[in-house]
Amino acid sequence: MTGHARTLTSKVLRLCTSRAGLPRAWARSPRLLTCAAPSCGHATNVKTRSYLQYLERKVRGPPAPPYGHVCQVGHPVLRSKAAAVHPRDILGPDVQKVIKTLTRVMRKMECVGLSAPQIGVPLRIIALEYPEKLLEDSSPASAEARGLVALPLRIFINPQLRVLNGQTVIFQEACESISGYSACVPRYLSVEVSGLNEKAEPVTWQVSGWPARILQHEVDHLEGILYIDRMDSKSFINIKWEECNG
Ligand SMILES: [Zn+2]
Numbered sequence: 213m214t215g216h217a218r219t220l221t222s223k224v225l226r227l228c229t230s231r232a233g234l235p236r237a238w239a240r241s242p243r244l245l246t247c248a249a250p251s252c253g254h255a256t257n258v259k260t261r262s263y264l265q266y267l268e269r270k271v272r273g274p275p276a277p278p279y280g281h282v283c284q285v286g287h288p289v290l291r292s293k294a295a296a297v298h299p300r301d302i303l304g305p306d307v308q309k310v311i312k313t314l315t316r317v318m319r320k321m322e323c324v325g326l327s328a329p330q331i332g333v334p335l336r337i338i339a340l341e342y343p344e345k346l347l348e349d350s351s352p353a354s355a356e357a358r359g360l361v362a363l364p365l366r367i368f369i370n371p372q373l374r375v376l377n378g379q380t381v382i383f384q385e386a387c388e389s390i391s392g393y394s395a396c397v398p399r400y401l402s403v404e405v406s407g408l409n410e411k412a413e414p415v416t417w418q419v420s421g422w423p424a425r426i427l428q429h430e431v432d433h434l435e436g437i438l439y440i441d442r443m444d445s446k447s448f449i450n451i452k453w454e455e456c457n458g
Contacts (some may be wrong), residue, residue, distance in 0.1 A: 277331060283330055285438065287389075294334045313331055314339045328434075329434065368407040371407040386451070394449055405417050
């Protein structure tokens with residue numbers, strides 16, 4: 213099948229790259245507020261501040277990166293090419309703080325991959341983690357089709373991707389930086405990533421299926437590329453479009 217794109221689409225399941233299953237957490241999360249239109253609950257993680265928070269912000273000033281939130285599309289950092297990290301800096305406090313914040317925000321958002329630019333840091337650092345409990349959101353058949361597997365936390369610094377299998381597969385994915393939307397995106401079936409880990413040790417990892425998709429999505433962020441640049445534009449949806457009708 214090499215050289216031929218294999219297309220697998222799902223019109224029923226709305227998946228996000230971030231997590232391959234119905235984005236239930238998005239719907240139930242108190243962090244996700246609805247917009248002003250009362251009959252249409254668009255998901256958004258745009259924050260509203262209480263008066264106390266407003267005052268605190270006025271006194272302290274705006275937060276500095278690494279942010280404890282995910283930057284949304286429109287922020288220039290998401291469209292810039294991230295800089296390589298010098299290996300000697302990896303064990304230093306600044307890079308370690310970025311890694312720690314990246315991991316914390318990824319877990320807070322219940323997503324399975326995040327890049328440093330998304331928390332406002334234009335450095336080539338990505339994190340991946342697919343906790344076992346998130347697999348419960350997908351049926352065994354869906355998990356098998358998508359190649360879902362639980363992954364322990366993995367950090368890659370200055371990651372380089374090599375395509376191992378040029379066959380592409382198409383599934384819906386989403387991005388925490390384009391909150392509330394999803395689209396079908398083709399990705400290579402199998403890739404190899406090499407780089408450094410959080411201890412500045414060289415690492416190489418060969419993966420297929422969903423981990424390969426997450427890696428391609430996150431490495432794209434380091435180049436200022438978003439999934440909307442690669443998507444089938446006719447598949448682009450608001451993940452709550454059905455709720456708007458009823
Ligand atoms: Zn993303």
